[in-house]
Amino acid sequence: MRNQTATQLLFEMSKAxxxxxxxxxxxxxxxxxxxxxxxxxxxxxxxxxPEIAEPDVVRHxxxxxxxxxxxDSHFYPLGSCTMKYNPKRHERLAxxxxxxxxxxxxxxxxxxxxxxxxxxxxxxLAEISGLPGISLHPAAGxxxxxxxLLTAAAYFKDRGEKRTRVLFPTSAHGTNPASAAxxxxxxxxxxxxxxxxxxxxxxxxxxxDRTAVFMVTNPNTLGLFERDIAKVAxxxxxxxxxxxxxxxxxNAILGKTxxxxxxxxxxxxxxxxxxxxxxxxxGPGAGPIxxxxxxxxxxxxxxxxxxxxxNWYSLSTPAKSIGQVRTFFGNxxxxxxxxxxxxxxxxxxxxxxxxxxxxxxxxxLSQVKDFLEVPHGDRCMHEFVASARRIxxxxxxxxxxIAKRLLDYGFHAPTVYFPLVVEEAMMIEPTETESLExxxxxxxxxxxxxxxxxxxxxxxxxxxxxxxxxxxxxxxKPVLCWSAPEC
Amino acid sequence: MPYxxxxxxxxxxxxxxxGIQHVDDLFAQIPPELQLKRELNLPPAASELxxxxxxxxxxxxxxxxxxxxxxxxxxxxxFIPAVVDEITSRGEFYTAxxxxxxxxxxGTLQAFYEYQxxxxxxTGMDVSNAxxxxxxxxxxxAVFMAMRINGRHQKVAVAGTLHPEYRQVLETYxxxxxxxxxxxxxxxxxxxxxxxxxxVDSETTAIVIQHPNFFGCLEDVxxxxxxxxxxxxxxxxxxxxxxxGLLKKPADYGVDIAVAExxxxxxxxxxxxxxxxxxxxxxxxxxxxxxxLIGKTTDRKGRDCFALNLQxxxxxxxxxxxxxxxxxxxxxxxxxxxVFLATVGPRGLKQMATLSHQKARYAADLLTKIPGVSLKxxxxxxxEFLLQTPRPAAEVLTALAEKGMNVGPDLARxxxxxxxxxxxxxxxxxxxxxxxGEIEAFAKALxxxx
Numbered sequence: 001m002r003n004q005t006a007t008q009l010l011f012e013m014s015k016a017x018x019x020x021x022x023x024x025x026x027x028x029x030x031x032x033x034x035x036x037x038x039x040x041x042x043x044x045x046x047x048x049x050p051e052i053a054e055p056d057v058v059r060h061x062x063x064x065x066x067x068x069x070x071x072d073s074h075f076y077p078l079g080s081c082t083m084k085y086n087p088k089r090h091e092r093l094a095x096x097x098x099x100x101x102x103x104x105x106x107x108x109x110x111x112x113x114x115x116x117x118x119x120x121x122x123x124x125l126a127e128i129s130g131l132p133g134i135s136l137h138p139a140a141g142x143x144x145x146x147x148x149l150l151t152a153a154a155y156f157k158d159r160g161e162k163r164t165r166v167l168f169p170t171s172a173h174g175t176n177p178a179s180a181a182x183x184x185x186x187x188x189x190x191x192x193x194x195x196x197x198x199x200x201x202x203x204x205x206x207x208x209d210r211t212a213v214f215m216v217t218n219p220n221t222l223g224l225f226e227r228d229i230a231k232v233a234x235x236x237x238x239x240x241x242x243x244x245x246x247x248x249x250x251n252a253i254l255g256k257t258x259x260x261x262x263x264x265x266x267x268x269x270x271x272x273x274x275x276x277x278x279x280x281x282x283g284p285g286a287g288p289i290x291x292x293x294x295x296x297x298x299x300x301x302x303x304x305x306x307x308x309x310x311n312w313y314s315l316s317t318p319a320k321s322i323g324q325v326r327t328f329f330g331n332x333x334x335x336x337x338x339x340x341x342x343x344x345x346x347x348x349x350x351x352x353x354x355x356x357x358x359x360x361x362x363x364x365l366s367q368v369k370d371f372l373e374v375p376h377g378d379r380c381m382h383e384f385v386a387s388a389r390r391i392x393x394x395x396x397x398x399x400x401x402i403a404k405r406l407l408d409y410g411f412h413a414p415t416v417y418f419p420l421v422v423e424e425a426m427m428i429e430p431t432e433t434e435s436l437e438x439x440x441x442x443x444x445x446x447x448x449x450x451x452x453x454x455x456x457x458x459x460x461x462x463x464x465x466x467x468x469x470x471x472x473x474x475x476x477k478p479v480l481c482w483s484a485p486e487c
Numbered sequence: 488m489p490y491x492x493x494x495x496x497x498x499x500x501x502x503x504x505x506g507i508q509h510v511d512d513l514f515a516q517i518p519p520e521l522q523l524k525r526e527l528n529l530p531p532a533a534s535e536l537x538x539x540x541x542x543x544x545x546x547x548x549x550x551x552x553x554x555x556x557x558x559x560x561x562x563x564x565x566f567i568p569a570v571v572d573e574i575t576s577r578g579e580f581y582t583a584x585x586x587x588x589x590x591x592x593x594g595t596l597q598a599f600y601e602y603q604x605x606x607x608x609x610t611g612m613d614v615s616n617a618x619x620x621x622x623x624x625x626x627x628x629a630v631f632m633a634m635r636i637n638g639r640h641q642k643v644a645v646a647g648t649l650h651p652e653y654r655q656v657l658e659t660y661x662x663x664x665x666x667x668x669x670x671x672x673x674x675x676x677x678x679x680x681x682x683x684x685x686x687v688d689s690e691t692t693a694i695v696i697q698h699p700n701f702f703g704c705l706e707d708v709x710x711x712x713x714x715x716x717x718x719x720x721x722x723x724x725x726x727x728x729x730x731x732g733l734l735k736k737p738a739d740y741g742v743d744i745a746v747a748e749x750x751x752x753x754x755x756x757x758x759x760x761x762x763x764x765x766x767x768x769x770x771x772x773x774x775x776x777x778x779x780l781i782g783k784t785t786d787r788k789g790r791d792c793f794a795l796n797l798q799x800x801x802x803x804x805x806x807x808x809x810x811x812x813x814x815x816x817x818x819x820x821x822x823x824x825x826v827f828l829a830t831v832g833p834r835g836l837k838q839m840a841t842l843s844h845q846k847a848r849y850a851a852d853l854l855t856k857i858p859g860v861s862l863k864x865x866x867x868x869x870x871e872f873l874l875q876t877p878r879p880a881a882e883v884l885t886a887l888a889e890k891g892m893n894v895g896p897d898l899a900r901x902x903x904x905x906x907x908x909x910x911x912x913x914x915x916x917x918x919x920x921x922x923x924g925e926i927e928a929f930a931k932a933l934x935x936x937x
Binding site: 007009010011018019021022023024026027028029030031033034035036037038040041042043044046047048049050051052054057058060061062064065066067068069070071072073074076078081083084085086087089091092093096097098099100101102103104105106107109110111113114116117120124127128139140141142143145146150153173174175177178179180181182183184187224225227229230253254255256257258261262278279280281282283284285286300322323324325326327328329330331332333334340342343344345346347348349350351352353355356358359360362363365366367379381403404407412413415418432433434435436461464465466467468469470471473474475478479480481482 | 489490491492493497498500501502504505506510513514516517518520521522523526527528529530531532533534535538539542543544545546547548549550551552553554556558560561562564566568570573574576577578579580581582583584585586587588589590591592593594595597598600601603604605607608609613614615617618620621622623624631650652653655656658659660662663664705731732733734735736748755756757758759760761762763773779780781782783784785786787788790791792793794795796797798799801802803804805806807808809811812813814815816817818819820822825826828829830831832833834835836837838839841842844845846848849851852855862865866867869884885888893895896900919922923926
């Protein structure tokens, strides 16, 4: 039950002088042989952090948690994010001592178990992608993109080629152009075909010896499998370029087709999406990448290798490595959860998970298409993009209004206004871990909302603790930090 | 087994509603020649029980429980109150996503606003974002930000006392862009004003310094910052997240951007990740900042609430013109940090920092009484110091591990040839968790192996 005082800030609960956590008294004697810190470096007063008793800290955060929607509590059909069930067994396994408390500089002989698992994970991701070179190093999908682009750049440089342009369709995730820009490439955006697929003629007109990489999400952000992907790959390879597959939508195709088999040269996985590493209210993720054999020597360091003769796992640096893109090995805690997931499902289970994800999405599509426009046909992969364009024209109710109204019905909103190629877009991804009953009740809610009085929907949400924060004024005069009231 | 719910009858109903006979019909979108005609070659599905038993075998032993941990190098074995794990284990937090729908995410949003405030209080800096990936990328993102601020792209002055992995990440990020990384060589473990003045000029976008630095020594941050400012460069400081419990705050030195590895404030070691990058700056630069920011605002009914703010900087709006390609923050780790700081409070953090410092001094005192063993730099330190022994460090560390203590890292790991006798040097780090008995056992063991 919601506690109405839950929204008091930590800082408003603080009382100066309240005894908080107490560490043991020091058990070592003072020493004089070691140079002392100069007074100029020492703090002169106590930090202005809040002082709160532990029971109040607990109550504060427990109450805050009740203000969230989450996969554990609600259907969360956030397109492109794969908000599937996060198995509890993974949480317990990730707390095993070697997984949770190994220091990144701990000697290799003490972490053979962990390294062996990371080595197996490399092999499993290679098999699932059909691409043999794996780096578990990148911290998240966006960093995976960036890392793969640096890997490609190093490969071209090694070949003495000067390739400066990265291409992507308008439907691409925003991270694609942002990563390409960060890696020092020129970004070229393709308008794309009207039917939602890459326009081969347009692509052809942009390809030349400056082309480095074409970045494409497949299935794409409209939830469609790029049926000409093999031709796209041939065209890129024909001019000496590479194909990058944004793996955000891998949940649709596990065991059904593989990026390496449809022409991809590099890709990233989002372990927090496809392999159930929890989303953590916005991270952490893990963004391992998979590449073709000729790109593997350029992968970042470190990778895990295995010496069968000595039965020994160790870290190693690929021959022409681009170096590190972050500190230490990678987001091991998330990678392990992905490993546990793959181990629990096996090859057949992964394929069945994808089949059910696609089945659920198509079923939901069949249940909403009579009252909601779905511009790109009545078949999809694991997600589809509906549009409230018609409703907006007729009643003024927008996608945002419908999204907010869904919250009143106890459903998290879909991804809205993305991809950019669909007006009033509503990107719906149910995932495989939702039952028919849940899908039906969501479809019913959506249908009801579409026939509700416009004022009611435009005023939504009505049942949440707050309603439509003023983001425009907030950006004009940002308040990003609490400050003590002047008295 | 996949986590499936539907009965065969329900599946039939779904297929019928879609208008197909079999699930495979849905995959007809994939050209047949591209479809995988076999099952993925993966280990067979394991039950929860079998996997639990296997993982207990493979991961049940080890980590810091195996040996006494004197390891440092930017990641530290600090105490984590039980409250942190309890709160962050709540599914309402860890199974939510990015708070795009503010009404459905006030819990997360308020916690991140509190995180930003706590980090501002910790550092004295005006603004904190809601976190980046980890300390190393935070340093590189800070340099990008400095370039956006002063438009200088040619040179970055990087302290030779910076964490070598931070330095390596900088090299990876900037190698392709033609930016020159000018190393500021150290003198007796610290950067002098003269060295800095000689290296910084009107083409330098920023100086990057670490304090306490990688060797544990304290830098004259205020003086180095003043030199940067005279040349129109920014001052970027990588600080130790626990150090403000004892030492001055980053803002006290006048720096423009302060970043840190956030791991020591409540995040377990996890073999290096996930961690979080603390990222703070002066108010005037907030619109140039990378990463997510949460702001306080009001809703339609005038109620106080929280929402993502200044999103126009971010990749999902600005695409290739964004301030960074980063899509997420390290949400759950930011929550851990928030709960940690709320639980320990200013007095707890002071105790942590003070105890770590006292124990480090005691350890250094005992260790340097061993013949041939000395502090590499005769400098004050916070909780970590560089030790030199008569034997190669790699041998010494292996011998110490056999005696039950993990120490290091050694400089050979990073090929830090800018230190004389680097093969014989390694770091020793102390936290409040180490006891007098453990420290004395360490000294005894080192004496035996040198």
